[in-house]
Structures are given as structure tokens and as C-alpha cells.
Amino acid sequence: MKVVCSIAVLWICLITMWQSAGRVDAEGCLKHHNLTSAQVQAVAPSTPVADVPVAVKCYSRCLIQDYFGDDGKIDLQKVGKRGSQEDHVILSQCKQQFDGVTNLDTCDYPYLILQCYFKGKQSGTIAS
Structure with missing residues (x-):
């Protein structure tokens, strides 16, 4: 149980880091997608x-939408100075892994980026 709680806390912290400087707050995204924190957790x-339920994936998109470029992909320039150098390396690797994938639904890409980022933070590397 302790490991599950730690994973849930890290997941929430990562999402919070992404949305902290954005114009849309987590509560607004929850409300917009008719979700509760418990459902996301x-x-x-x-x-x-x-x-993953579509609403949860789209919630992820809502949280990080301010970091998307015109191409609908994460723009590292928009991420700016948020996070550590390690965060940027992991995120760059995640972009490399998913930016070229074309058969994803609108909300799959942001969820996969956050999932990849989480795995990278947890292990120090990303999974292929």
C-alpha cells in the first residue's frame, strides 16, 4: 500500500508541476472533464x-495545454525553465518517442507524454 500511495503522490506532484504556471488550474480541468481527484488518482x-478513460486522458491534456506548440506537440521552449535539467532530458526523450506517432487520439499524446515523464522520473530513464 505504501508503494501505491507513493506512486499516486508522485503522479499528482508531476501533474501539479506541469499545471502550476498554466492558466488552467487542476480543479478547472477536473470540472471541465466531469472528474474527481479520486477518479484521476x-x-x-x-x-x-x-x-485509461478518455476523460482522464483529456484531463492530462487540459493540464499541459499551455506547453503545446502549433503542431499540437509539447514545445520545450514553452516548458522553459520549469523543472530540473533531468526533467528536460526526460521530457526531450519522451517527445522523441511520441512526437512521430500518428495514430493517436487527441488526448492520447499528452497522457503518454505525462506517463513517459512519470516513468522517467521514477526510474531515471524512459521506457521504449
């Missing part, structure tokens, strides 16, 4: 994207 970060 119930989804383990390791859950395959196909098994």
Missing part, C-alpha cells in the same frame, strides 16, 4: 493508454 501511471 485511481488510474495507475502504468495503465496502458488504451485502458
Whole structure:
């Protein structure tokens, strides 16, 4: 149970880091997607994207939308100085892994980026 709680706390912290400087707050995103914090927390970060409820994936998009470029992908310039150098390396690797994938739904990409980022923070590397 302690490991599950730690993973949930880290997941929430990562999402909070992303949304902290954005114009949309987490509560607004929850409300917009008709979700509760408990519903979001119930989804383990390791859950395959196909098994994640669409509302949770779109909630992820809502949180990080300010960091998207015109191409609909994460723009590292917009991320700016948020996070550590390690965060930027992990995020760059995640972009490299998912930016070229074309068969994703609108809310799959941001969820996969956050999931990849979480895994990278947890392990120090990203999973292929």
C-alpha cells in the first residue's frame, strides 16, 4: 500500500508541476472533464493508454495545454525553465518517442507524454 500511495503522490506532484504556471488550474480541468481527484488518482501511471478513460486522458491534456506548440506537440521552449535539467532530458526523450506517432487520439499524446515523464522520473530513464 505504501508503494501505491507513493506512486499516486508522485503522479499528482508531476501533474501539479506541469499545471502550476498554466492558466488552467487542476480543479478547472477536473470540472471541465466531469472528474474527481479520486477518479484521476485511481488510474495507475502504468495503465496502458488504451485502458485509461478518455476523460482522464483529456484531463492530462487540459493540464499541459499551455506547453503545446502549433503542431499540437509539447514545445520545450514553452516548458522553459520549469523543472530540473533531468526533467528536460526526460521530457526531450519522451517527445522523441511520441512526437512521430500518428495514430493517436487527441488526448492520447499528452497522457503518454505525462506517463513517459512519470516513468522517467521514477526510474531515471524512459521506457521504449
